[in-house]
Amino acid sequence: MTINGWLQIALFCALLIMLTKPLGLYMTRVFEGARSPLSPVLRPIERGLYRLSGVDETREQHWLAYAIAMLTFSFAGFASLYALQRLQAMLPFNPQALDAVPPDLAFNTSVSFVTNTNWQSYVPETTMSYLVQMAGLTVHNFVSAATGVALALALIRGFSRRSAETIGNFWVDMTRCVLYVLLPVSIVIGLVLVWRGVPQNLNAYTDIVTLEGAKQTIAQGPVASQEVIKMFGTNGGGFFNANSAHPFENPTALTNLIQMLLIFSIGAALTNVFGRMVGNQRQGWAIFAVMMVLFLAGTLVAYWAEAAGNPAFAALHIDPLGGNMEGKEVRFGITASALFTTITTDASCGAVNAMIDSLMPLAGMIPMVNIMLGEIIFGGVGSGLYGMLLFVIVAMFVAGLMVGRTPEYLGKKLEAKEVKMAMLGILILPLSMLGFTALAVVIPAGTDAMANAGPHGFSEVLYAYVSATGNNGSAFAGLSANTPFLNSTLGLAMVFGRFLVIVPMLAIAGSLARKKIVPTSTGTFPTDGGLFVGLVVGVILITGGLTFLPAIALGPVVEHLAMQAGTLFNTGN
Amino acid sequence: MLHHIRPACTMIVLMTIVTGLAYPLAMTGAAQLLFPRQANGSLIVRDGKPIGSTLIGQAFAGEGYFHTRPSATTDTDPADATKTIAAPYNAANSGGSNLGPTSQALIDRVKADAAALAAENPAMPVPVDLVTTSASGLDPDITPAAALFQVPRVAKARGLTQDRVRQLVAAHTEGRLAGIIGEPHVNVLLLNVDLDGLAFPVGK
Numbered sequence: 001m002t003i004n005g006w007l008q009i010a011l012f013c014a015l016l017i018m019l020t021k022p023l024g025l026y027m028t029r030v031f032e033g034a035r036s037p038l039s040p041v042l043r044p045i046e047r048g049l050y051r052l053s054g055v056d057e058t059r060e061q062h063w064l065a066y067a068i069a070m071l072t073f074s075f076a077g078f079a080s081l082y083a084l085q086r087l088q089a090m091l092p093f094n095p096q097a098l099d100a101v102p103p104d105l106a107f108n109t110s111v112s113f114v115t116n117t118n119w120q121s122y123v124p125e126t127t128m129s130y131l132v133q134m135a136g137l138t139v140h141n142f143v144s145a146a147t148g149v150a151l152a153l154a155l156i157r158g159f160s161r162r163s164a165e166t167i168g169n170f171w172v173d174m175t176r177c178v179l180y181v182l183l184p185v186s187i188v189i190g191l192v193l194v195w196r197g198v199p200q201n202l203n204a205y206t207d208i209v210t211l212e213g214a215k216q217t218i219a220q221g222p223v224a225s226q227e228v229i230k231m232f233g234t235n236g237g238g239f240f241n242a243n244s245a246h247p248f249e250n251p252t253a254l255t256n257l258i259q260m261l262l263i264f265s266i267g268a269a270l271t272n273v274f275g276r277m278v279g280n281q282r283q284g285w286a287i288f289a290v291m292m293v294l295f296l297a298g299t300l301v302a303y304w305a306e307a308a309g310n311p312a313f314a315a316l317h318i319d320p321l322g323g324n325m326e327g328k329e330v331r332f333g334i335t336a337s338a339l340f341t342t343i344t345t346d347a348s349c350g351a352v353n354a355m356i357d358s359l360m361p362l363a364g365m366i367p368m369v370n371i372m373l374g375e376i377i378f379g380g381v382g383s384g385l386y387g388m389l390l391f392v393i394v395a396m397f398v399a400g401l402m403v404g405r406t407p408e409y410l411g412k413k414l415e416a417k418e419v420k421m422a423m424l425g426i427l428i429l430p431l432s433m434l435g436f437t438a439l440a441v442v443i444p445a446g447t448d449a450m451a452n453a454g455p456h457g458f459s460e461v462l463y464a465y466v467s468a469t470g471n472n473g474s475a476f477a478g479l480s481a482n483t484p485f486l487n488s489t490l491g492l493a494m495v496f497g498r499f500l501v502i503v504p505m506l507a508i509a510g511s512l513a514r515k516k517i518v519p520t521s522t523g524t525f526p527t528d529g530g531l532f533v534g535l536v537v538g539v540i541l542i543t544g545g546l547t548f549l550p551a552i553a554l555g556p557v558v559e560h561l562a563m564q565a566g567t568l569f570n571t572g573n
Numbered sequence: 574m575l576h577h578i579r580p581a582c583t584m585i586v587l588m589t590i591v592t593g594l595a596y597p598l599a600m601t602g603a604a605q606l607l608f609p610r611q612a613n614g615s616l617i618v619r620d621g622k623p624i625g626s627t628l629i630g631q632a633f634a635g636e637g638y639f640h641t642r643p644s645a646t647t648d649t650d651p652a653d654a655t656k657t658i659a660a661p662y663n664a665a666n667s668g669g670s671n672l673g674p675t676s677q678a679l680i681d682r683v684k685a686d687a688a689a690l691a692a693e694n695p696a697m698p699v700p701v702d703l704v705t706t707s708a709s710g711l712d713p714d715i716t717p718a719a720a721l722f723q724v725p726r727v728a729k730a731r732g733l734t735q736d737r738v739r740q741l742v743a744a745h746t747e748g749r750l751a752g753i754i755g756e757p758h759v760n761v762l763l764l765n766v767d768l769d770g771l772a773f774p775v776g777k
Contacts, residue, residue: 007753045591053583065577072581080585125665135593142592143585171580178592190600191607197628200604200612205665208616208623210631211638211765217665218626220614224604225597242667245708247628248614253755310674313701316687319718322701326679327669329707330642330714333756355669355708358679456673478671559675568677 001307005335009299012260012339013292019265020288024272030180031153031173031273042179049175060166063510066154067503069170070147074114074499077140081110084136085128094129095204101127108487113140115498116148116380118230118237118350118473119490121482125219125240130202137237138226145233145266146177148382151502152270155386158509159410160277162517167509181266182233189258190228197251198224223248231262234380236350236473244340244353245329256336256353263349267291267378270385278410282528287388289533294377294540295346298366303338305363311563324363327355338363345370348380350473357451357460357476361563364476365556368463371470373544374429380471386505392527393422393508395539399525409527411517418511421504430547432469432496436489437462437551445485451478454569455562459555464490469497617766625762630713632662633765637730639715639723641761642702643686645670646710662711670706690722697722714758717746731768741767 030036035043050057061069085101088094101109105122112119113136122128128137150173157167194200199220206218223239227249230237240246250256268288275284309323323334332340337354344351345367356367370377376388392409397419400407407414440446440461450457460476467474468490475481481490526532562569604612616623625631630641646668648660660666672679686704700719720742728735745764748757 004749004753011753049584049587049591052587053580055580055584069577069580072577073584076578076581076585080589123666123668125667134597135589138597139585139589139593143588171584175584178588183592183596186596187600191603194600194604194608194612197611197615199614200601201614202601203613206614206616206623206626208625210625211762211769212631212633212635214632216625216629216631216662218614218616218629219665219667222597222601224612225600229592240667240709242669242709242711245669246667247630247709247711247713251615251628253750257754309701312674312680313683313687313704316684316704317691317699318683318687318701318704319698322716324674324705325701326672326674326705327708328705329709329712330702330716330758331712331755336755353708355671357671357673358669360674364673451671452673452676454675456675459673476671477669478673559673563675567675568680569673569675570677 001303002335005303005307008335009303009339012257015261016264016268019261020268020272023265023269024276024284027181027269028273028276030176036180038180038184046175046179050171053171055169055171057169057172060169062165063154063167063506063513066167066170067506070151070502071499073143073170073174074147077143078110078114081113081136081140082106084132085109088129088132091129091131093131093134093202095202096129098127098129104484104487105482108491111491111494112473113137113235113237114144115471115494116144116233116235116348116383117468117471117494117498118235119468119475119494120237120241120473121487121490123241124238130221133226133239134222138229141226141229141233141235141237142178142182143174145182145229145235145381146174148380149177149181149266149270150174150382151505152382152385155389155505155509156274156277158512159412160279161513162515164513167506167513182229185232186225186228189232189262190224192258193224193227193255196255197248198227198255199248200224219248228262231259231349231351232266234263234267234347234349236344236348238351244351245355247329250353253331253336256332256340259351260340260343263343263347263351264378266381267347267384270382274385280528283410286528286532287385287392290388290536290540291377291379293533293537294373295342298342298346298370298377299339302342302359302363302366303335305360306334306338308360310360312566312568324358324360327358329353341367342370344474345472346375346377346379348375348383348471348473350467352474355477356463356474357478361556361560364459365552367474368459368466368552368556369544369548371466371472372429372433372548373540374426375470375472376540383471387501390422390425390505391540391543392536393418394426394543395536396525396527398539399535405523408518408524411520412512412515413518418508421508425501425504426543428496428500429469432493433462433466434548434551436465436469436493440465440486440489445483449480449483449486451480452569455555455559456569459559462551462555465493468493471497617762619766624766627760627763628713629664630662630711631762633761635730636726638765638768639720639727639761640703642712642715643682643704643706644710644712645706664711667709667711669708669710694722694725713760713762715761717742717757717759720746720759720764727768731771733771741771
């Protein structure tokens with residue numbers, strides 16, 4: 001660990017804090033329907049979209065209608081993406097003449113992009129045509145992210161409204177998010193990425209002869225336009241197999257910093273939107289502080305483990321100060337790789353700039369734990385905030401038990417229904433993550449896919465279901481996931497992890513919106529101070545710890561101990 | 574229920590037009606206009622032919638060239654399409670080794686590479702980036718230490734003084750952005766192109 005490393009981490013935190021308030025203000029105005037400087041251009045397009053699709057933007061929806069609209073839209077997206085992949089051989093923008101995507105892989109990929117997971121069982125540069133990358137995958141990078149933000153807004157309205165039957169209009173929230181937030185940033189930052197070297201073309205792959213006379217085929221494509229929304233919408237699906245480690249996706253340390261900020265910016269800004277909409281920005285900052293504490297803890301462990309390097313290298317005349325560089329890029333080095341890995345799994349992004357499979361055991365544990373906790377540390381766009389608010393409800397319930405008083409949060413009484421629904425949303429995750437893993441590690445269809453033997457092989461399978469359920473999409477990528485068994489079960493895990501959390505969450509939103517707001521009294525537990533932050537952090541860690549500790553012990557912890565003892569494992573398969 | 578189907582289907586089509594066609598095609602147009610070199614892959618052209626991309630690493634084996642890092646990229650086996658073969662720096666199939674830290678295969682590979690390098694230059698500890706594969710398998714860079722480590726070999730093969738080669742390495746060493754962001758690195762392809770430009774014969 002170096003002083004420069006700490007400086008890079010501090011710089012990132014400072015930039016994130018500076019972004020939170022202005023973006024939060026802008027987003028609040030957008031979703032309240034206020035005019036923005038972009039309105040003269042975007043408002044006519046917005047109105048046209050509503051008119052063509054028969055949406056009445058002035059009509060708000062009950063939580064159930066909101067949920068059905070979201071589910072119907074997601075299903076339509078799934079169907080169109082599946083069709084595009086199956087038909088790509090007959091469609092234009094396919095200069096490499098790639099064949100149709102097989103059915104189980106097309107199913108997995110469609111679910112994956114519609115649920116904002118972007119798990120990739122395939123190698124993009126040898127599987128997906130430019131048309132599928134643009135009109136299929138890029139589209140879902142936008143709309144699945146906008147769907148997440150819309151859902152978070154619905155829950156915020158549950159807290160901020162009193163005695164209301166409706167929680168907003170899904171179509172309006174989703175459309176405004178795409179047009180006013182995601183598109184403008186993607187255009188501007190996308191061009192910055194091109195300036196720094198990210199390609200944006202429709203050319204066939206370039207064949208060259210290298211200095212030493214060998215042939216090299218350089219994959220090309222419309223990379224920048226997908227790269228920027230992949231990060232900003234916390235999608236994470238790379239244009240290339242190596243994702244943000246590929247020099248064309250992430251050519252310099254500057255683009256790397258921009259990408260890390262893009263991942264967290266909406267998640268952080270939504271805490272501010274939350275504060276503004278419930279009428280007290282300090283409430284938003286308290287949530288921000290919970291996230292920041294957990295983020296720094298994860299970063300510290302990952303950075304420490306990676307900087308320490310592999311003890312098995314010590315006897316081999318190798319410079320010990322280099323750290324663990326297997327699966328890392330020189331331009332990012334240890335610090336920016338450890339930081340990126342923590343960020344991408346705190347959020348539900350799942351892009352990687354270093355191979356998670358080759359991290360030190362305890363560093364590899366951090367992304368796993370981040371996802372297991374529900375990706376609530378700034379989190380996926382929208383899903384991070386609503387996931388966090390589920391934990392806040394449970395934390396306030398625990399606080400209520402301690403003092404023997406009906407728990408309330410922001411003036412809303414939290415009753416049996418809300419607490420039950422919050423627990424349901426939280427328990428879906430371990431059920432899917434651990435249940436599927438337990439199945440996969442006892443049948444050959446699961447164990448055959450492992451690339452590493454011993455505890456590391458277990459980690460590969462556990463990570464896959466954790467990542468799919470958490471809609472993250474990053475991987476211990478040695479796992480050969482492109483098999484019918486894994487494609488199907490991982491697809492199901494993505495569906496469970498997305499929609500079985502959303503429905504109870506929207507039920508809470510609807511139920512809260514209907515309630516009155518009770519005025520604060522001297523007996524009200526203040527939810528904008530250090531005690532609240534500590535309580536929520538505690539509840540998150542205890543819930544996560546009790547649920548996942550045994551599984552973590554079998555994977556990364558055993559591997560760490562084996563490594564310290566000098567044990568090595570033969571490769572699986 | 575039924576009244577949600579029309580907006581769902583129409584919206585997905587409209588969003589495909591806006592974000593899936595208009596946006597990427599407009600971006601392609603703007604990028605080609607503003608930054609044509611970068612937008613087309615930052616290709617280096619020598620004598621009218623592209624010889625690589627500044628951003629994509631190449632494999633080097635000759636003694637007179639600086640070597641890039643080991644690469645774990647693969648290609649389809651021409652003899653059997655269901656199998657893969659090692660193909661370092663395959664820029665149409667990026668990826669890492671995905672070997673875990675306790676993998677016997679990883680340690681065996683590193684041990685062999687480190688022993689070969691230590692024999693080549695016993696004066697310095699082996700820089701870790703020269704014995705580890707990168708995440709993309711296409712890393713265009715090595716650390717300054719890894720470049721300096723190779724100076725004696727390159728200088729000898731080219732009949733140059735070590736100081737002259739070291740100067741060239743220093744000229745190609747890029748520091749951190751604003752002194753803080755990223756890590757110092759040396760672009761191997763650009764360095765080797767300049768080495769060729771010194772007009773000394775390449776020792777093979």
